[in-house]
Amino acid sequence: xxxxxxxxxxxxxxxxxxxxxxxxxxxxxxxxxxxxxxxxxxxxxxxxxxxxxxxxxxxxxxxxxxxxxxxxxxxxxxxxxxxxxxxxxxxxxxxxxxxxxxxxxxxxxxxxxxxxxxx
Numbered sequence: 482x483x484x485x486x487x488x489x490x491x492x493x494x495x496x497x498x499x500x501x502x503x504x505x506x507x508x509x510x511x512x513x514x515x516x517x518x519x520x521x522x523x524x525x526x527x528x529x530x531x532x533x534x535x536x537x538x539x540x541x542x543x544x545x546x547x548x549x550x551x552x553x554x555x556x557x558x559x560x561x562x563x564x565x566x567x568x569x570x571x572x573x574x575x576x577x578x579x580x581x582x583x584x585x586x587x588x589x590x591x592x593x594x595x596x597x598x599x600x
Contacts, residue, residue, distance in 0.1 A: 484525070484568040487539045487546050489518070492559030511535075514557050521549050540568050 493510035511529060514537060519527040523543040530536045539549070546565055553560035 484540060484542055485544060485565060486568045487544055487549070487565050488530075488563040489537045489539070489546075489550060489553065490531070490561045490563050491535055491537055491553060491557055492561075493535060493557065510557055514553055514560075517552055517556055518549060521545075521552070536563065540570075 491510070491514045493514075511534060515527055515529060518524060518537050518539050521539075521544065523541045523545070524539050525541040527537060527539045530538050537553075546562055550560045550562050
């Protein structure tokens with residue numbers, strides 16, 4: 482399965498300082514939304530984007546977009562799926578030169594040198 486990129490716009494509540502205690506501040510809502518998105522199954526990376534930082538960009542394999550949107554609506558208040566598509570960064574990585582790993586040639590940890598007795 483290929484990596485996919487999902488963009489979700491999250492509607493956050495902007496509570497005034499003297500308002501109700503149960504309304505969450507905008508920064509707290511963003512943090513909570515990002516935490517929910519990052520802990521969803523199949524997600525490799527999650528980031529905030531957009532002018533007001535109200536969009537979450539999620540990249541991974543096998544992401545259930547509908548379940549993620551439902552979770553965000555339940556916990557935060559509003560979530561709209563903007564786009565779902567293949568991750569473009571994966572194609573760029575294929576074009577780059579492959580890196581050859583360098584293996585160190587060390588003796589094993591428990592290796593002891595043979596004892597030689599001089600006569």
